[in-house]
Amino acid sequence: MRRIWLQQLLIALIYGISSFISWKLSSGQHLFSLHAGIGVAALLLAGPRSILPLALVSWILPVLQGYPLQGVLALSLLNIVQPLLVQALLPKFALGGELRVKDSMRLLFAGPLVGAFFAASCGVVIESVFFPASTTLLFFDWISWWLGDALFILIVVPFCFGLQHQRAMIWPNRLAELLLVVAITGLGALLLSEFNGHKELLFLLFPLIIWSALRFGHVGNGVLGIVVALLAACSQFGNIWLGGVLSTLLLLSVVVTGVVLAASNQEDFVAAKGTRLAAQVFGSASQGILITDANARIVAVNAAFCRITGFEPKDAIGHISRMFKQQGQLDINRKMLDELNTYGQWQGEMEDKRKCGEVYPAWLSISAVRDEQGRMTNYVGVFSDYTHRKSAEQRLYYLANHDPLTGLYNRMALQEKLNHAVLSADDKPFAVLFIDLDRFKTINDTLGHEVGDALLVTVAQRLQTVVSEYDVLARIGGDEFTILLEDAESLEQVSLVAEDLRQALIQPCVINGQELFVSCSIGVSVYPCDGKTPAALLKNADVAMYRAKETGKNNVQFFAANMNEMAFEHLMMENGLRHALERQQFCLHYQPKIDLASGRLSGLESLIRWNHPSLGLVPPVSFIPLAEESGLIVAIGEWVLFEACRQMCVWLKAGLDIPHVAVNLSPRQFQKENLVQQVKEALVQSGLPASRLELEITESMIMQDPKRAVQTLNELKLMGVMLAIDDFGTGYSSLSNLKHFPIDSLKIDRSFVEGLPEDSDNAAITEAIIAMARKLRLTVVGEGVETAQQMLFLRKSGCHSVQGYLYSRALSADDLVAYLAHEGLVKLNPSNKEPVF
Numbered sequence: 001m002r003r004i005w006l007q008q009l010l011i012a013l014i015y016g017i018s019s020f021i022s023w024k025l026s027s028g029q030h031l032f033s034l035h036a037g038i039g040v041a042a043l044l045l046a047g048p049r050s051i052l053p054l055a056l057v058s059w060i061l062p063v064l065q066g067y068p069l070q071g072v073l074a075l076s077l078l079n080i081v082q083p084l085l086v087q088a089l090l091p092k093f094a095l096g097g098e099l100r101v102k103d104s105m106r107l108l109f110a111g112p113l114v115g116a117f118f119a120a121s122c123g124v125v126i127e128s129v130f131f132p133a134s135t136t137l138l139f140f141d142w143i144s145w146w147l148g149d150a151l152f153i154l155i156v157v158p159f160c161f162g163l164q165h166q167r168a169m170i171w172p173n174r175l176a177e178l179l180l181v182v183a184i185t186g187l188g189a190l191l192l193s194e195f196n197g198h199k200e201l202l203f204l205l206f207p208l209i210i211w212s213a214l215r216f217g218h219v220g221n222g223v224l225g226i227v228v229a230l231l232a233a234c235s236q237f238g239n240i241w242l243g244g245v246l247s248t249l250l251l252l253s254v255v256v257t258g259v260v261l262a263a264s265n266q267e268d269f270v271a272a273k274g275t276r277l278a279a280q281v282f283g284s285a286s287q288g289i290l291i292t293d294a295n296a297r298i299v300a301v302n303a304a305f306c307r308i309t310g311f312e313p314k315d316a317i318g319h320i321s322r323m324f325k326q327q328g329q330l331d332i333n334r335k336m337l338d339e340l341n342t343y344g345q346w347q348g349e350m351e352d353k354r355k356c357g358e359v360y361p362a363w364l365s366i367s368a369v370r371d372e373q374g375r376m377t378n379y380v381g382v383f384s385d386y387t388h389r390k391s392a393e394q395r396l397y398y399l400a401n402h403d404p405l406t407g408l409y410n411r412m413a414l415q416e417k418l419n420h421a422v423l424s425a426d427d428k429p430f431a432v433l434f435i436d437l438d439r440f441k442t443i444n445d446t447l448g449h450e451v452g453d454a455l456l457v458t459v460a461q462r463l464q465t466v467v468s469e470y471d472v473l474a475r476i477g478g479d480e481f482t483i484l485l486e487d488a489e490s491l492e493q494v495s496l497v498a499e500d501l502r503q504a505l506i507q508p509c510v511i512n513g514q515e516l517f518v519s520c521s522i523g524v525s526v527y528p529c530d531g532k533t534p535a536a537l538l539k540n541a542d543v544a545m546y547r548a549k550e551t552g553k554n555n556v557q558f559f560a561a562n563m564n565e566m567a568f569e570h571l572m573m574e575n576g577l578r579h580a581l582e583r584q585q586f587c588l589h590y591q592p593k594i595d596l597a598s599g600r601l602s603g604l605e606s607l608i609r610w611n612h613p614s615l616g617l618v619p620p621v622s623f624i625p626l627a628e629e630s631g632l633i634v635a636i637g638e639w640v641l642f643e644a645c646r647q648m649c650v651w652l653k654a655g656l657d658i659p660h661v662a663v664n665l666s667p668r669q670f671q672k673e674n675l676v677q678q679v680k681e682a683l684v685q686s687g688l689p690a691s692r693l694e695l696e697i698t699e700s701m702i703m704q705d706p707k708r709a710v711q712t713l714n715e716l717k718l719m720g721v722m723l724a725i726d727d728f729g730t731g732y733s734s735l736s737n738l739k740h741f742p743i744d745s746l747k748i749d750r751s752f753v754e755g756l757p758e759d760s761d762n763a764a765i766t767e768a769i770i771a772m773a774r775k776l777r778l779t780v781v782g783e784g785v786e787t788a789q790q791m792l793f794l795r796k797s798g799c800h801s802v803q804g805y806l807y808s809r810a811l812s813a814d815d816l817v818a819y820l821a822h823e824g825l826v827k828l829n830p831s832n833k834e835p836v837f
């Protein structure tokens, strides 16, 4: 608010002084009208706020000098209307900061032609009405008024504009030069007044105003104009009316020249500044820029263009730009030209070639430049080297779609490929293979994750050797692989590929110098008969793979509709298993172990059976994995332990001298903290001596956490319980490891016994196991003995006991007693009174 008052006061002061000077110097001729220029400039620069001080000053001053009130009021009104009229006809250049040639022309029209003409015309009428004494020659009054106002509007308005926006042109470097021009002009004007009769010498002002306009812009012009007008007004020649009018006319033309020249110079300066800036941007841009003519011939390139492409400007200028003649990308080019014609812009990726011949991806944006008639004159291409971004994008895409361990496609990528296959199949069949490694968990648990990972990598490489580059091979989970065979021509061919895959995996894998044997179960589903959606195809291939597992692993199964029924059965079984314990549907069968030296019974193995109400007697392979998965195995295992101890006690009390009964422990059971406690309770509750109980564990159970396993086994051993390693030879623990564990016996896995004695590998392995076990003073039991040759081979090799169908299958408690009695395999303990058969 205070600022506004100060501003108004300043305007009033300047306007008052200028009015006083004008009145003093005009000597009634109105030729010196500094106040008219100040009035217009004040309104243009300060806005309507300046009206009040202008009105007050133009009214108060004449009143103080004793002029009649109405006349003064009319004149002061005229003093306000004139600037308002000029302002209304002008663009808002005074606030915009740029007084272009166009603007100065408007100023000429609004100021001298309209504003001054109007003021002079109205002014002389007011004067003749209110001050008839002061009006002598009406026409000369009118013309001197008009010229005076016109001259000072043209001097003061650009000068004020220059002060506001172009001070830097003078200050401080050119101040001395400006003073020199002013001095020369002043001197010249003074001399001129000496040669009163030679008004033509006023033309000498032109070179001075040109100098001033070009060097100091509107400020210089204003200073020069005011100095000359002041001197002219002070000198004699300004007092001669005809001489005064002519001199003012000449001065006016000098000032008009100066204003237009300064505006034009300013325009050039702004344009040059813009061009300089554009050139700087062009030269220092980090993106490559090339400009072509309408025929795509390069006319300019920037430094970044040279840096990215390796071409010098002289190599490129004059040649047709590559962005318009991309080989092999005609479609893009056509689209690009269409877009440029329609929208004036195109952007996209293209392949460019550097001077060295290297092809690189570039991100290019082209703009079409048209002239005022709309004709295409140039194209401007801005491009950047896309190599790093592209490779980062490719890397991201790769990571999102590939399994980091094996480098195969991952589940997401498979899903996408399956979607695509289904969409583009058009009822042409294709196959989905679901591959799951057999016993991978054992390897992982026994030998550690590093070995497991290395094995997965080897498996992936093997699978890759079988499939073609057009097939999609993915790893979708731990040991689960999926293959999409889109080009298979028949089921036979799918079958052959699946068989090749299976064969490729059964070859031993050497990891860290250790030979590992893996196999796989493969399920196959075929589009469209086994599923019309990716989800259905995957699910059914998975179901078929489970079927392959159920049918002994290491085989290929094609999906069949009834497999879903089996899967349903599987589900039913899982539900039934939850209630089997409370419904007392489990029972134990016992398989005898025969001592090869004496031919007598060396022990029993208890094997669980599930008496399912609708499925009948279900073997453990059908539900133990389920129970293991669901955690039910812990409760089931506990029941087996208590039941085996109870039954064994019954037999012992009945006088049957059975050396011991073996119970299988599951991995989960073995990991339980309370296992030792539980065994103790089973023995105490049944009254069975600990030495009559044998616990069978597997190698993988021990190798998972060997430290803890040793501790648990030691505690069991301390109790007097016997310990056996089951399925020996399949779990990758080395024989030498065994000496760290307090075990009593080893059971050679059935898979080694199977081919004996013909299979030389199995024979060698079996002999080695027996020899080593004997050295470690362990009892060796051969499992799954079905033939006399197998038995003889084992006996010859030093195996202590055998177990298998050659002697007996696992039998119910009653059947077992009958069998033992029939075969005379067991002595009746004479101390026992109770008859058992």
Ligand SMILES: Nc1nc2c(ncn2[C@@H]2O[C@@H]3COP(=O)(O)O[C@H]4[C@@H](O)[C@H](n5cnc6c(=O)[nH]c(N)nc65)O[C@@H]4COP(=O)(O)O[C@H]3[C@H]2O)c(=O)[nH]1
Binding pocket: 591, 606, 607, 608, 619, 620, 621, 624, 637, 640, 664, 665, 666, 726, 727, 783, 784, 785, 786, 803, 804, 805, 806, 810
């Ligand atoms: N082909 C053939 N097979 C023979 C021969 N002699 C014995 N077998 C079978 O081989 C399996 C031996 O048991 P395992 O290796 O401990 O393998 C067992 C054991 O790992 C598991 N299992 C059985 N009962 C229990 C249990 O109470 N608890 C736990 N945790 N697992 C159990 O189920 C597996 C399978 O048990 P079963 O089906 O009873 O199958 C038994 C047995 O019936 C033979 O000459 N030829």
